[in-house]
Amino acid sequence: MTTHITRQQAVDLLKKYNQEPFHILHALTVEGVMDWYANELGYGEEAGFWAVAGLLHDVDFEKYPEEHCKKAPELLAEISAEPELVHAICSHGYGLCSDVEPEHMMEKVLFAADELTGLIGAAARMRPSKSVVDMEVSSLKKKFKDKRFAAGCSRDVIQTGAERLGWSLEELMEKTILAMRSCEASIQQEMEKGGWL
Helix, strand or coil, X not given: CCCCCCHHHHHHHHHHXXXXXXXXXHHHHHHHHHHHHHHHCCCHHHHHHHHHHHXXXXXXXXXXXXXXXXXXXXXXXXXXXXXXXXXXXXXXXXXXXXXXXXXXXXXXHXXXXXXXXXXXXXXXXXXXXXXXXXXXXXXXXXXXXXXXXXXXXXXXXXXXXXXXHCCCHHHHHHXXXXXXXXXXXXXXXXXXXXXXX
Protein backbone atom coordinates (compact mmCIF):
# COMPACT_ATOMS: atom_id res chain seq x y z
CA MET A 1 0.00 0.00 0.00
CA THR A 2 1.26 3.42 -0.93
CA THR A 3 -0.29 6.86 -0.86
CA HIS A 4 -0.22 9.75 -3.32
CA ILE A 5 -0.75 12.20 -0.44
CA THR A 6 2.33 14.23 0.43
CA ARG A 7 3.25 14.83 4.04
CA GLN A 8 2.63 18.54 3.52
CA GLN A 9 -0.93 17.87 2.34
CA ALA A 10 -1.50 15.69 5.39
CA VAL A 11 -0.04 18.30 7.77
CA ASP A 12 -2.14 21.06 6.19
CA LEU A 13 -5.34 19.01 6.60
CA LEU A 14 -4.42 18.16 10.20
CA LYS A 15 -3.84 21.84 11.05
CA LYS A 16 -7.08 22.86 9.35
CA TYR A 17 -9.11 20.81 11.82
CA ASN A 18 -6.78 20.69 14.83
CA GLN A 19 -5.41 23.61 16.82
CA GLU A 20 -4.84 22.07 20.26
CA PRO A 21 -1.09 21.47 20.82
CA PHE A 22 -1.93 18.20 22.61
CA HIS A 23 -3.71 16.86 19.52
CA ILE A 24 -0.93 17.98 17.18
CA LEU A 25 1.66 16.32 19.44
CA HIS A 26 -0.35 13.08 19.50
CA ALA A 27 -0.71 13.10 15.70
CA LEU A 28 3.04 13.64 15.19
CA THR A 29 3.82 10.94 17.75
CA VAL A 30 1.60 8.32 16.12
CA GLU A 31 3.03 9.30 12.72
CA GLY A 32 6.58 8.68 13.96
CA VAL A 33 5.60 5.46 15.72
CA MET A 34 3.89 4.10 12.59
CA ASP A 35 6.92 4.97 10.45
CA TRP A 36 9.17 3.09 12.90
CA TYR A 37 6.85 0.06 12.96
CA ALA A 38 6.66 -0.10 9.14
CA ASN A 39 10.44 -0.30 8.92
CA GLU A 40 10.79 -2.61 11.93
CA LEU A 41 8.20 -5.12 10.69
CA GLY A 42 9.46 -5.33 7.10
CA TYR A 43 7.01 -2.93 5.44
CA GLY A 44 9.62 -0.25 4.74
CA GLU A 45 8.36 0.42 1.21
CA GLU A 46 4.94 1.26 2.73
CA ALA A 47 6.35 3.50 5.49
CA GLY A 48 4.92 6.65 3.90
CA PHE A 49 1.43 5.15 3.90
CA TRP A 50 1.75 3.97 7.52
CA ALA A 51 3.04 7.38 8.62
CA VAL A 52 0.25 9.36 6.91
CA ALA A 53 -2.34 7.07 8.51
CA GLY A 54 -0.75 7.79 11.87
CA LEU A 55 -0.62 11.54 11.27
CA LEU A 56 -4.27 11.78 10.23
CA HIS A 57 -5.87 9.06 12.37
CA ASP A 58 -7.57 11.61 14.67
CA VAL A 59 -8.16 14.31 12.04
CA ASP A 60 -11.84 14.64 12.99
CA PHE A 61 -11.52 14.23 16.77
CA GLU A 62 -10.93 17.80 17.93
CA LYS A 63 -13.75 19.46 16.01
CA TYR A 64 -16.18 16.51 15.84
CA PRO A 65 -15.58 14.34 18.94
CA GLU A 66 -19.12 12.94 18.82
CA GLU A 67 -18.58 11.85 15.20
CA HIS A 68 -15.04 10.50 15.59
CA CYS A 69 -14.18 8.09 12.74
CA LYS A 70 -17.53 8.91 11.09
CA LYS A 71 -16.61 12.43 9.97
CA ALA A 72 -13.08 11.41 8.92
CA PRO A 73 -13.98 10.13 5.40
CA GLU A 74 -15.53 13.50 4.54
CA LEU A 75 -12.44 15.43 5.72
CA LEU A 76 -10.05 12.99 4.04
CA ALA A 77 -11.95 13.44 0.76
CA GLU A 78 -10.62 17.01 0.71
CA ILE A 79 -7.18 15.59 -0.15
CA SER A 80 -8.55 12.70 -2.25
CA ALA A 81 -7.36 10.09 0.22
CA GLU A 82 -7.28 6.52 -1.09
CA PRO A 83 -10.05 4.16 0.12
CA GLU A 84 -7.34 2.08 1.84
CA LEU A 85 -6.21 5.10 3.85
CA VAL A 86 -9.78 6.00 4.82
CA HIS A 87 -10.41 2.38 5.90
CA ALA A 88 -7.23 2.31 7.98
CA ILE A 89 -8.04 5.57 9.74
CA CYS A 90 -11.64 4.56 10.50
CA SER A 91 -10.55 1.12 11.75
CA HIS A 92 -8.51 2.51 14.67
CA GLY A 93 -11.78 3.28 16.46
CA TYR A 94 -13.15 -0.24 16.05
CA GLY A 95 -15.48 -1.29 18.84
CA LEU A 96 -15.49 2.22 20.32
CA CYS A 97 -16.82 4.57 17.66
CA SER A 98 -16.43 2.60 14.44
CA ASP A 99 -17.56 -0.75 13.05
CA VAL A 100 -14.70 -0.84 10.53
CA GLU A 101 -12.49 -3.71 11.67
CA PRO A 102 -8.67 -3.54 11.51
CA GLU A 103 -7.64 -6.13 8.89
CA HIS A 104 -4.18 -5.34 7.55
CA MET A 105 -1.03 -5.41 9.67
CA MET A 106 -0.81 -1.62 9.51
CA GLU A 107 -4.37 -1.24 10.81
CA LYS A 108 -3.72 -3.65 13.67
CA VAL A 109 -0.57 -1.74 14.64
CA LEU A 110 -2.40 1.60 14.49
CA PHE A 111 -5.23 0.22 16.66
CA ALA A 112 -2.79 -1.12 19.27
CA ALA A 113 -0.18 1.63 19.30
CA ASP A 114 -2.47 4.67 19.19
CA GLU A 115 -3.89 4.16 22.68
CA LEU A 116 -0.56 2.99 24.08
CA THR A 117 1.31 6.12 22.92
CA GLY A 118 -1.08 8.11 25.12
CA LEU A 119 -0.22 6.02 28.17
CA ILE A 120 3.52 6.14 27.44
CA GLY A 121 3.38 9.90 26.85
CA ALA A 122 1.60 10.46 30.17
CA ALA A 123 4.12 8.22 31.96
CA ALA A 124 7.04 10.07 30.33
CA ARG A 125 5.74 13.43 31.57
CA MET A 126 5.91 12.08 35.15
CA ARG A 127 9.57 11.16 34.82
CA PRO A 128 12.39 13.52 35.90
CA SER A 129 13.71 13.34 32.32
CA LYS A 130 10.21 14.07 30.87
CA SER A 131 11.30 11.58 28.21
CA VAL A 132 10.88 8.01 26.98
CA VAL A 133 14.64 7.68 26.53
CA ASP A 134 15.12 6.13 29.96
CA MET A 135 11.72 4.42 30.29
CA GLU A 136 11.62 0.72 31.10
CA VAL A 137 8.78 -1.71 30.33
CA SER A 138 8.57 -2.63 34.04
CA SER A 139 7.75 0.94 35.09
CA LEU A 140 5.24 1.27 32.26
CA LYS A 141 3.52 -1.94 33.37
CA LYS A 142 3.06 -0.46 36.86
CA LYS A 143 1.35 2.57 35.31
CA PHE A 144 -0.75 0.26 33.13
CA LYS A 145 -2.00 -1.61 36.20
CA ASP A 146 -2.86 1.61 38.06
CA LYS A 147 -6.31 2.30 36.62
CA ARG A 148 -6.32 5.85 38.03
CA PHE A 149 -3.22 6.79 36.04
CA ALA A 150 -4.09 8.25 32.61
CA ALA A 151 -7.59 6.89 33.13
CA GLY A 152 -8.61 8.02 29.63
CA CYS A 153 -6.25 5.48 28.02
CA SER A 154 -8.25 2.28 27.55
CA ARG A 155 -6.39 -0.73 28.94
CA ASP A 156 -8.86 -2.99 27.12
CA VAL A 157 -7.97 -1.49 23.73
CA ILE A 158 -4.25 -1.87 24.42
CA GLN A 159 -4.69 -5.49 25.54
CA THR A 160 -6.98 -6.31 22.59
CA GLY A 161 -4.52 -4.60 20.25
CA ALA A 162 -1.66 -6.79 21.47
CA GLU A 163 -3.82 -9.92 21.07
CA ARG A 164 -4.83 -8.97 17.51
CA LEU A 165 -1.14 -8.72 16.63
CA GLY A 166 -0.37 -12.01 18.36
CA TRP A 167 2.05 -10.23 20.70
CA SER A 168 2.33 -10.19 24.46
CA LEU A 169 1.51 -6.94 26.23
CA GLU A 170 5.21 -6.62 27.12
CA GLU A 171 6.26 -6.96 23.49
CA LEU A 172 3.81 -4.27 22.39
CA MET A 173 5.03 -1.98 25.17
CA GLU A 174 8.70 -2.59 24.44
CA LYS A 175 8.32 -1.95 20.70
CA THR A 176 6.19 1.16 21.18
CA ILE A 177 8.66 2.66 23.68
CA LEU A 178 11.44 2.11 21.12
CA ALA A 179 9.27 3.62 18.40
CA MET A 180 8.60 6.72 20.50
CA ARG A 181 12.30 7.05 21.34
CA SER A 182 13.10 7.08 17.62
CA CYS A 183 11.04 10.21 16.95
CA GLU A 184 10.93 12.08 20.27
CA ALA A 185 13.64 14.66 19.43
CA SER A 186 12.38 15.44 15.92
CA ILE A 187 8.81 15.89 17.19
CA GLN A 188 10.05 18.28 19.87
CA GLN A 189 11.74 20.34 17.15
CA GLU A 190 8.64 20.34 14.97
CA MET A 191 6.42 21.42 17.87
CA GLU A 192 8.80 24.28 18.66
CA LYS A 193 9.07 25.32 15.03
CA GLY A 194 5.28 25.31 14.67
CA GLY A 195 4.87 27.43 17.79
CA TRP A 196 2.93 24.72 19.65
CA LEU A 197 5.23 24.55 22.68
